[in-house]
Amino acid sequence: MNRLLLFIFFVPIGIFAQSIVKGTVTEKSTAIPLPGVNVVIKGTTTGTATDFDGNYQIEANNGDILVFTYVGYQPIEATFTGQANLNVELTEDAAQLDEVVIIGYGSTTKKDATGSVEAITSEDFTKGNIVTPENLLSGRISGVSITTSGAPGSGSQIRIRGGSSISASNDPLIIIDGLPITNNGVGGSRGVLASINPSDIDSFSVLKDASATAIYGSRAANGVIIIVTKKGKSTFSATLDSQYSFGELTDRINVFNGNDYRNLVRSQPINGTTLDESLLGGANTNWQDEIFRNTVSSQHNLSLQGSLFKAIPARFSFGLTDQEGALLTSTFERRNLGLALNPSLFDDHLKININANLSFEDNRFGDSGQIGAALRYNPTKPVYDQSSPFGGFYQHRNGSIVSNGTTNPVASLLQTNNLGDSNRSYGNINFDYKFHFLPELRAVVNIGYDNIKAKTINSSSTLVATNDDVKGNSSLGFQKRTNELLDGYLTYNKEFDKFRTEFTAGYSYQRFTNEGDNTGNKRDPLSFPSTFADPDVVLIGYFGRANFTLSDKYLVTLTYRRDGTSRFSEKNRWGDFPAAAVAWNISDEDFLKDSNVISNLKLRAGYGITGQQDVGEKDVFLNRYRAGDQNSQYQFDNVVIQSLIASEINPDLKWEETSTLEFGIDYGLFNNRVSGSLNLFQKNSKDLLFVAAVADGANFSNSVVQNIGELQIQGIEFSTNVDVIKKDDLSIDFNFNATFLDREIQNLALGQDVRTGGIAGGTGNNIQLHRIGEAPNSFSVYKQLYDVAGNPIEGAYLDTNGDNVINDDDRYLKENPGADVILGFQSNINYKNFDLAFNMRANLGNYVYNNVNSSNAQLERLQDNAVLGNLPTSVLNTNFVRTSDVIISDIYLEDASFLKMDNITLGYTFNDVCKGLKSVRLWGGIQNVFTITNYTGLDPEVFNGIDNLIYPRPRTILAGANFKF
Structure with missing residues (x-):
């Protein structure tokens, strides 16, 4: 028992x-x-x-x-x-990775996002010849346009929803691993992003509406781009990427060749005066071919990741970029070192992220002004002349004296050495602690730094063609910028059955400094060594955010930030930036949750206010003096004394403010095989920062930065991502996005028009105008008249106001440089081990003023001061004689709508090549494949709508290999 x-x-x-x-x-x-x-x-x-x-x-x-x-x-x-x-x-699970969206001071998921936020990871980046990181986004996200010149390592103009200002900055706030960086560059560097290695970037999040950006308050009016770099991993792996590119310019400005030019000069009197044929030569030189070259460039990137001491996930990277510019002497070199350490302590309660980066940027700047000189230089003259005292280069001269006129552009490039070096160290250390006694509460401290030291050395040969006794030229300049950040915030997450809450509150301190000096200019006897130190710019912010979610269906986000800046006077120093957004996950409702068609449907609405305080550093409100220049010196005995000049100030200067109202729909169909969003928004900016006139004697200048005017931008965005085929051996997907924009100035100081858009040709000419009821930078032109045969009549314009006098009152507004529609299309095709990707963009409704023709395509320009000059062959279309009579004609305003294929790449991957080598991918491609446009200039994509000989973009053949170990 x-x-x-x-x-x-x-x-x-x-x-x-x-x-x-x-x-x-x-x-x-x-x-x-x-x-x-x-x-x-x-x-x-x-x-x-x-x-x-x-x-x-x-x-x-x-x-x-x-x-x-x-x-x-x-x-x-x-x-x-x-x-x-x-x-x-x-x-x-790539889909799960895509769900994570980085936002200001935290992260969320696509499902829980209430604002207009788009995120892409490295898998979706734009491919091709990517030298600077912003081009990874080109054409990829609705509402975002990126314009890059052809210069090596060139910075880009980035616009999110058309910007929000007229004359202040329209650049978005860029944040790297929690560190907001300044958009102000340094001498010697190509741009603020030129020193950053694109291969180190893991993801971008683009915050577009105010409900998403208001957490950054005073700097978020133009949108926010959050860059997250790659982190360390515990398992060991290594990658090596090598890429070579071969560039060639495929287009030129059409000018007369030597033979046609000789015939033109001999047959064409100017204003009744025969041109001096003795100035003609016997050569046939294409000067554009002489200053441009085919290029060979390369990029190499090595990354290693694994566990240090079997305890610290780490990543190390090294990058080397060597890029030749199409313009003679233009080069860009960059060396990058990156280190990421990502340990976790105390049972993952304390997570530490350390990012440290070094960048060394070396530039030689080719003078892009010589592109215009090549267009003008006499094509009947040779490049070289053995009898020349100017280094063997031909120069127009009268005996030993250089004739007054354009100088040999090849000599100007090769005999000038403009160098720039920029050394940058940047990074951050982030502590994220989840309290042991209260795991719902996290404390985050982020300390960031960005230190840039730059040097410029400009020198020219003693054989440069001059008529004075000073031979050669040299100057040396130094500049240093620092950016220091301290952020601290608390985040509390708590779930009560079906009700989830999240609260975030914090403080931010950031300080910017800028100082430098230069040695003066050897060729200018009035120049002198000088130093400068701009006032420190300090930004302080208090911020908070609350998220409420009920049953995973109904979401509310409330955001508030109070910012202070040292840029403004005490009474205007602080600004308040609130925002609110709501969202409804309709697809989780009972009547849709079992749908086989609609897998995701969310409605969003948001409103918020953001700011703009990025005025020029000399325009900040401070009672201070600035150093005078050579025009404000005085001499005491034999000593030249540098003076101090009182600066103009505006004690009433305050923030620009932009309020944004948005309604959006996020959708997913057929188990999210088709997904995307539709957004409708309206932005209203008031108290616009603008340099405007003041009464004589009222300040230390006749103009000063003021708050004048209001601007409204309305738009619609649409994007769709489609997995056409998704099988093991074959997958095809594409992304299409479209943005429609309408801009209108609603108010200006005293209701007066403001002229802008300076152009070459004549003196003090402007081609654009700000006017109430019109788009910013609208083109202000004369209405050209034509004869019965359809030929333009030189100097004949429509008398629009009927007063029988043709003057500025008869100019009318015609179009503007902003595109009405911006389109992007990308596709990826994978078949077994083959992969094919391409990227296309289009702008519709954007206009460009062809300043190349308006300032050069007139017969009087055959006389280039004391010598002869070439012309664009387009002069034969008009036979215009005088530049001053025709430069404002609307005949030079052209529809510059375009379709571009930016790149196409094809690759093949060999797997399990040998022990230790997991895969090798060999690939090739073409950058700048084609452009379809009716614009007659070199390229329809120009900055601010005025084409005055941009640095041309080459077509580039690419070849590369990717090794994974």
Whole structure:
């Protein structure tokens, strides 16, 4: 009996006794162990995590289900049936990665986002000859346009929804790993993003509406771009990317060749005076061919990632870029070093992210002004002349004296050496602590820095053609910018059954400095060494955000920021920037949640106010003096004394403010095989910062930065992503986005027009105008008249006001440089080991003023001061004689709508090449494939709508290899 009782007692214990389960978690595609994988017994809070070798150990009962989860991988469930080892393989889940969206001071998911936010990861970046990081986004996101010149390493003009200002900055705020950077560059550098290695970037998040950007307050009126760099991983891997590119300019401005030019000069008197034929030569020189060259460039990037000391996930990267410019002497070199350390301590309660980057940028700047000189230089003269005292280059001269006129552009380039060096160190350290006693509460501290030191050396040969006794030229300049950041905030997450809350509150301090000096100019006897130190710019912000979610269907976000800036006077120093947004996940409602067609449908609405305080550094409100120049010196005995000049100030200067109202729809169809969004928005900017006239004697200048005017921008954005085919051996997807924009000035100071848009040709001419009721920078032109044969009549314009006098009152507004419609289209096709990708863009309704023709295509320009000059052959279309009579004609305003294929790439991947080498991808491609346009100039895509010989964009053949170890 006792034995029976003992048996009955121990049977349940045996049934419910727990066993030790061991195993290893690996990545399915590579068999690499995965550290930090969460292993939880389903339905309980019992769990553990894999170690740095992917091993785990946990106590479990027979029949328990173990759930394995890891960020970026599909979760998997495995049942414990008594086996000693339970090994699992996890598969990467790209869709899950896409769900994470980085926002200001935190992150969310696409499903929970209430604002207009678009995020893309490295898998979706624009491919091709990418030298600077912003071009990874080109044509990829609705509402975002990026215009880059052809200069090597060139910076870009980035516009989100057309900007929000008229004369202040329209550049978005750019944030790298939590550090907002300044858009002000340094001498010696190509641009603020030129020093950043695109291969180090993991993702972009573009915040477009005020409900998403208001958390950044005073700097967010033009949108926000958040860049996240690649982080360390515990498992070892290495990649090596090598790329070579071969560039060639495929187009030229059409000018007369030597033979046609000689005939033109001999047959064409100017204003009744015959041109001096003795100034003609016997050569036939294409000067554009002489200053441009075919280019060879390369990029190499190496990255290593793995665990340091078996405890710290780390990543190291090295990049080398060597890019030749199409213009002689123009080069760009960059060397990058990057280090990321991402340890976790105290059972993952404390996460530390350390990012440290070094960049060394070396430039030689080719004088782009010589593009215009090549267009003008006499094509009957040779490049070289052995008898020349100017280094063997031909120059127009009268005996030993250089004739007054355009000088040899090849000589000007080769005999001038303009160098720029920029050394940059930037990064941050981020502490993210989840409190042990209250895990719903996190404290985050982010410390960032950005230090740039730059040097410029400008020199020219002693053989440069001059008529004075000073031979050669030299100057040396230094500049230093610093950017220091301290952010701290608390985030509290709490879920009450179906109600989730998140609260964030914090403080931000940021300080910018700028100083430098130069040695003066050897050729200018009045120049002198000088130093400068702009006033420190300090920004202080207090911010908060609250998110409320009910049943995963109904979402509310409230945001507030109070910003202070040292740029303005005490009474205007602080600004308040609130925002609110709501969203409704309709697809989670009972009547849609089982739909086989609609897999995601969310309605959004938001309103918020953001600011703009980025005026020029000399325009900040401070009672101060500035150093005078050579025109404000005085001499005491034999000593030249540098003077100080009182600066103009405006104590009433304050923020620009932009309010944005938006309604949006996010959709997904057929299990999200088709997804995208539709947004309708209206932005109203008031108190626009603008340089405007003041009464004489009222300040230390006749103009000063003031708050005048209002601007309204309305728009519609549409985007769609389609997985056409998604199979193991074949996948085809494409992205299409469209943006419609309408801009209108609603108010200006005293209701007066403001002329802008200076052009070459004549003196003080402007071609654009700001006017109430019209788009900014609208073109202000005369209406050209034509004869009965349809030929333009020189100097004949429509008398629009009927006063029988043709003057500025008869100019009318015709179109503007902003595109009405911006389109982007990308596609990726993968078949087995082959991959094909291409990217296309289009602008519709944008107009360009052809300043190349308006300032050069007139017959009087055959006389180039004391010498002869070439002309565009377009002069034969008009036979206009005088530039001053025709430069404002609307005949030079052209529709510059275009369709461009930016790039196309084709690759093949060899897998499992040998032990230690996982794969090799060989690829080739073409950058700047084609442009379809009716614009007659060199390129329809120009800055601000005025084409005055942009740096041309070459067509580039690409070849590269990617090795994964």
